[in-house]
Amino acid sequence: MARKRRTYTNKRRRKRKVHKLRLFLMGFVLIIALGFLTLKLTENGVFTVISVNENGTLEEGVYKHFWFAQLKMNSLDMQDAYIQREDGKVVALSKGIVNLNTKSVNENTLYTIDGTDEQGYTNGSYGADALYLDTSMDGTQVLMQISGAKGWVSVEDIQLYLLDDSLYLSHYTVQNDSLIHTISTDLLQGVVNPLSIGPAPDFMKEDTTYYSYDGNYFYTDLSVMREDILNQDHKNAVNDNAYYNFYQYVPHRSTTQLTNANYNAYLEEMGITQTATTYPCADNESVLYDLGSTFIDVQNQTGVNASMMFAVALNESGYGQSEYALTNYNLFGHAAYDENPDSATTYKSLEDCIYQHAYGFIQNGYANPDDSRYHGSWFGNKASGINVQYASDPYWGEKAAHFYYQLDTRSHQKDQKTITIQTQFVQNDIPVYADTKESSILYTVPAQEIASFVIEKQDDDWYTIASEAPVSDQKIDVSASYRSSVGYIKIKDLH
Numbered sequence: 001m002a003r004k005r006r007t008y009t010n011k012r013r014r015k016r017k018v019h020k021l022r023l024f025l026m027g028f029v030l031i032i033a034l035g036f037l038t039l040k041l042t043e044n045g046v047f048t049v050i051s052v053n054e055n056g057t058l059e060e061g062v063y064k065h066f067w068f069a070q071l072k073m074n075s076l077d078m079q080d081a082y083i084q085r086e087d088g089k090v091v092a093l094s095k096g097i098v099n100l101n102t103k104s105v106n107e108n109t110l111y112t113i114d115g116t117d118e119q120g121y122t123n124g125s126y127g128a129d130a131l132y133l134d135t136s137m138d139g140t141q142v143l144m145q146i147s148g149a150k151g152w153v154s155v156e157d158i159q160l161y162l163l164d165d166s167l168y169l170s171h172y173t174v175q176n177d178s179l180i181h182t183i184s185t186d187l188l189q190g191v192v193n194p195l196s197i198g199p200a201p202d203f204m205k206e207d208t209t210y211y212s213y214d215g216n217y218f219y220t221d222l223s224v225m226r227e228d229i230l231n232q233d234h235k236n237a238v239n240d241n242a243y244y245n246f247y248q249y250v251p252h253r254s255t256t257q258l259t260n261a262n263y264n265a266y267l268e269e270m271g272i273t274q275t276a277t278t279y280p281c282a283d284n285e286s287v288l289y290d291l292g293s294t295f296i297d298v299q300n301q302t303g304v305n306a307s308m309m310f311a312v313a314l315n316e317s318g319y320g321q322s323e324y325a326l327t328n329y330n331l332f333g334h335a336a337y338d339e340n341p342d343s344a345t346t347y348k349s350l351e352d353c354i355y356q357h358a359y360g361f362i363q364n365g366y367a368n369p370d371d372s373r374y375h376g377s378w379f380g381n382k383a384s385g386i387n388v389q390y391a392s393d394p395y396w397g398e399k400a401a402h403f404y405y406q407l408d409t410r411s412h413q414k415d416q417k418t419i420t421i422q423t424q425f426v427q428n429d430i431p432v433y434a435d436t437k438e439s440s441i442l443y444t445v446p447a448q449e450i451a452s453f454v455i456e457k458q459d460d461d462w463y464t465i466a467s468e469a470p471v472s473d474q475k476i477d478v479s480a481s482y483r484s485s486v487g488y489i490k491i492k493d494l495h
Contacts, residue, residue, distance in 0.1 A: 044138055046086040051079050052162060066091070066139030080162050083139070090160045091142075092135035095223050097167060098144040099159040099187050100124030106338045108392045109158070111144070111151035120149050120382060123338060126393035128184045129169050131213045131226060132160060145229060147394035148214040148383030161187065163222060168192060172210040172218060174200040178405075179245070181215070183395050195395070195402045198245040199416075203238055215381060215398070216242040244423040246416050247401035247408070249385070249452045252362050252377040253466040253482075254421070256299065256307035257414040258407060260292030263310055266407050270319060279326035287331070287350060288313060288320030294351050303470075303482030304358040304367075307415060308379070311403035312357075315396075325350075332357050338392050364478050366390065367468045369443035376452060377468055379404075384450040422463070422494060423452040430494070432487040434474035436462050442476055442487050443468065451494075456486060463489050 047069035049060040060076065063069040066083070070092060073081045083092040100109055101124035108121045130146035141152040142160070161167060168190040173180045179201065182194040203218075204210060210218040211225060217237040219225040224236045234242075267273075267289050276285035292310065299306035316333040317325035324330040329347040331354065336344035347353040366386045367377035375388040379397035382388060387397035408415045430445040436459075445451040454466035467487040472480035 047091070047139065048084045048086075049073050049076075049081060050084060051076055051081040053079070066135075067137050070135065070137070070139075082160070082162060083135075085139075089155065091139045091155045093132050093160050093162055095226055096132045096160055096162045097169065097187070097222075098130040098132050098142060098146075098153070099128055099161060100130055100146070100153075100157075101128035101186060102157060102159055106341075108338055109153060111149070111153040114143060114150045114152060120151055120388070121392055122146060122149075122382065122394045123392035125185060126183075127170065127395050128187050129167075131222065131229070133226060133230060145213040146382060147387070147397075148216070148381040149388075149394075150229070169211070169222075170213075172204070172212060173208070174204050174206045179204070181395070181398055183398075195398055196405060197398050197401050198247045198405050201239065201243050203243075210238065214383065215248070216244065218243070242425060244450075244452070245401060246419075246421065247404045248380065248397055249378045249423045249450075250305075250308070250404075250415075250419060250421050251452055251454050251466065251468065252304050252308055252367050252386075253468060254305045254308075254415070254419045254454045255303075256296075256305050257418055258292075258307045258411050260290065260296065262407060262411045263288070263292035263295075264290060266410055267319070269410070272319060276321065276326060279323050281321055281326060286320035287325050288317070291320075291350060294354055298351075298354050298358045301355070302358040302363055303466075303485065304362045307404055307407055308400070309354065309357060311400050311407060313354075314403045315399050329353050332361070333391075334361070363469065363482070368476070368478050369468055370476060370478075374468075376450065378452050380450075420455040421452055422455055423450065424494060425449070426451045426494070428493070430489060432465070432467065432489055434471065434487065436488050440474045442471060442474075453489065458491070461491055463491055463494075465489055 043064040044066055046062060046064060047066050048062050049069050049072045051058045051060050061072050069083045073083055073092060073094060079094065081094040082090050084090050100122060103124060105125040108123050111120050113120055127146060130144040133143040133145060135142050140155055142155055142158060143152055167187045168184045170184045171182055177200050178196045179198050180194055181197050182192050185191045185193060210220060211222050212218045217234040218239055219237055228234050228236050267286060272284055272286045272289055274285045275289045276287050295306040295310050313331040317331045324336060324344045328344050329350050330344050334345040347356065365371045365373040368374055373389050376385045378385040379400045380387045381397050382394050385397055390396065426445060426447060426449060428447045430451055431441045432443050434440045434442050456464040456466060465487050467485040469476045469478055470480040470482045471485040
């Protein structure tokens with residue numbers, strides 16, 4: 001009897017093992033099937049990986065998932081390669097350049113700032129090239145950097161090119177002690193716009209071509225720059241510390257030392273010697289000629305730098321000779337949107353326009369920390385300053401800085417010598433206090449952004465700075481007079 005019970009028990013055990021094995025095999029087959037089904041359902045196109053060498057091109061593989069194609073391309077160490085869709089569109093590169101000049105001049109290209117849901121915009125007609133950084137896992141978005149902004153743009157809005165000597169790329173050089181930014185507006189045809197934007201920094205030398213897509217860190221090798229940006233450092237840049245051009249980063253809340261005579265002298269160098277009254281005007285006429293005193297009067301009323309406003313007017317009104325300047329009394333391109341420039345605002349007079357720019361646009365908007373347009377009151381670029389939202393031109397800030405530099409240089413750099421600024425990328429929030437007792441905070445400069453302050457004086461542990469907006473009763477009040485509006489920051493917060 002005992003043996004029969006053991007035999008019966010062994011049979012039951014064998015049946016259980018067989019049953020478990022069947023379940024395991026069925027589960028395994030199901031997992032494999034689900035895997036294949038998942039792969040089939042997640043196919044998102046046909047992507048061909050193509051490598052490039054001195055002998056031509058070689059097809060490295062064809063995939064129905066962009067992610068697999070990207071893995072293959074990334075495995076081709078040190079080789080130039082790209083991924084091409086079935087329709088021929090290049091959607092990823094091993095390294096290269098983004099061409100933004102793919103639309104008409106009145107159509108902008110949108111991008112999403114990396115790591116945020118904030119949108120930015122640019123126009124390829126004013127700056128064609130951006131640095132290619134990466135492509136999203138579904139192959140629909142490209143990560144690029146242009147004018148300091150790192151953002152994701154649709155592959156449908158751009159073209160991608162491998163690095164090639166035939167491309168005309170934006171670059172920086174030193175000429176006659178000035179920093180020259182040669183901006184490419186057509187990568188293939190070689191249309192460029194050279195700008196003298198400020199004094200050349202000591203770490204740069206003549207007869208060398210430098211590249212930078214933020215204007216702060218410079219490289220002689222674009223591939224090295226890309227690796228640094230992806231690694232979120234600048235250890236291989238030519239400069240150890242970020243460069244901030246005075247004329248691009250001085251806040252509007254500074255006070256110019258230039259005069260109407262200085263402005264006229266610059267215009268006369270440009271061949272302009274008379275005031276224009278009708279459109280079209282003669283080549284030697286401009287509405288800006290002899291208008292400098294009005295800019296200075298508005299500076300005295302609002303605390304907004306007159307030379308910075310004059311520089312913007314030079315840029316936006318074509319030296320004061322544009323149709324909008326003469327017929328609309330609009331010197332600053334207000335409401336002259338890319339898609340409809342004829343919507344430009346009409347003012348009662350040039351004096352009214354200048355005042356409205358200082359009070360309505362700068363004080364109430366671009367220099368108001370409580371306004372959505374505020375990213376700092378300096379000209380800046382697409383990462384910080386007025387350029388972020390004021391213009392689609394990614395180098396609008398540099399163009400305004402160019403004119404300010406030209407004005408100041410011909411005046412023996414009065415403003416650069418007399419205005420003290422502190423500019424840096426801040427790691428932590430910087431509170432701007434109403435007093436050194438820390439009784440209240442006027443506004444806060446957020447961490448991980450560029451901050452620039454006009455330093456009025458230094459006492460012990462504090463900087464007294466020019467507040468970005470008028471101060472009344474220890475708080476920001478844009479309706480108040482700006483006179484004597486200062487704030488206080490702890491010196492240790494900047495270091």
